Amino acid sequence: MIAESIFKSEFDKNSVFLDRNLIMPSYIPDELPFREKQIEEVSRVIAPALKGQRPENLFIYGKVGTGKTSVSKHVMKKFNEFASNNKINAECYYVNCRTHNTVYKVLNKIAKDIYAEESFIGFPSTFIYEKILEYSKQQKHIIFILDEIDKVRDLDELMYNLTRANDELDKGSISVIGISNNVLFKDRLDARTKSSLCEKELVFPPYNAEELIEILKKRAKLAFKEGAISTSAISLAAAYAAKESGDARTAVLLLLKAGEIADRLSLNIVEDEQVKAAKSLVEEEIVLSLISTLPSQQKLVLYAIAKLSLDKKPIKSLIGLEQGVLFSGEIYEEYTRLAKKFKESIVSARWYREYISELEVYGLIITTNSGKGIKGQTRLIKLASDPTKIRDVLEKELFGN
Ligand SMILES: Nc1ncnc2c1ncn2[C@@H]1O[C@H](COP(=O)(O)OP(=O)(O)OP(=O)(O)O)[C@@H](O)[C@H]1O
Ligand SMILES: [Mg+2]
Incomplete structure (x- = not known):
């Protein structure tokens, strides 16, 4: 009886979506503006x-x-x-x-x-x-x-x-x-x-904010009921995505999640607030899906970074104490220690530097040069998002627990 009533109420429930599938990132619209x-x-x-x-x-x-x-x-x-x-x-x-x-x-x-x-x-x-x-x-x-x-x-x-x-x-x-x-x-x-x-x-090239607004308007017209998403919510989603990366997937996902949130709250219209709430969900989803496609050696490097960020005491820098700022050398040491522990082969220092550059390109870490003073010239590395979450996900990915 309980299951049946849930199914029935889900089935009868009003939704802001006309066709939710059309705002999924896997759907390819017939029209691709600006391309x-x-x-x-x-x-x-x-x-x-x-x-x-x-x-x-x-x-x-x-x-x-x-x-x-x-x-x-x-x-x-x-x-x-x-x-x-x-x-x-x-x-x-x-x-x-x-x-x-x-x-x-x-x-x-x-x-x-x-x-x-x-x-x-x-x-x-x-x-x-x-x-x-x-x-x-x-x-x-x-x-x-x-x-x-x-x-x-x-x-x-x-x-x-x-x-x-x-x-x-x-x-x-x-x-x-x-x-x-x-x-x-x-x-x-x-x-x-x-x-x-x-x-x-x-x-x-990446899309700019105006282009993303146009793209989202067209996608929203297909996927949402008429009037079920405000113009301002669309602009906000476009602005978020343009600021981050000019990435249409982030933009589309923001609308999808915002719509889902509106449905859960039984709202008739998606407003700015739901887009704001969708933002952190989407960011997390994107980071996690990025991590899952990394080769396992690179996952191990990232894991070493997350682990050290959590375990290490804050270091003193020019702007005071900084939590989670790491030296490139100590990460490589931690990585080799972990690789040995889990009986993985160890990549050379040259490959390690390639991995670090790549992690930065993906936006998963931020690096700076230390300038003179701290241990001579060295690269300082910091995780771009929450280390606890990254560590937990990688533990699951790498060791299946
Ligand atoms: N010009 C456009 N008009 C409408 N939707 C678009 C447009 N460009 C991209 N999208 C939508 O954005 C999402 C991401 O696009 P797509 O998968 O083609 O990107 P990609 O460049 O292949 O990204 P990745 O490098 O991550 O594979 C999809 O949902 C797609 O439908
Ligand atoms: Mg692609």
């Missing part, structure tokens, strides 16, 4: 495939939430529709490398999409690769969108395989669109991989 130029560029790069030529590979770079995935999927859809309507032998496939993060997994995913009925589980990657080649040899021009390509562990090998395929193909071709939000990624690539992936490059 016309990028849609045009990507379309131009892959269009030669429709005339039987191999498109150049393309590397797309831009910060989080700048529409890279949305634009690529939008263009892919239009491309596949055009090719199939005009009976052209060209196809575009999408792979999310966050889940398919090795050569084997990427090839497997591609083969599964190409040969819908067959399963390739258990076959070696050379076999799967040959099957893909075989398919392309039927004069097919294939484009692979490798989203979050920086997550592929053996990327040099993957790119080498996909590029060399073209030497063996005289009629069909294989091209790659690689997407990443990691600035440091490109410079870390092996020279050959870099020159092949980056034949063409395209940058997605």
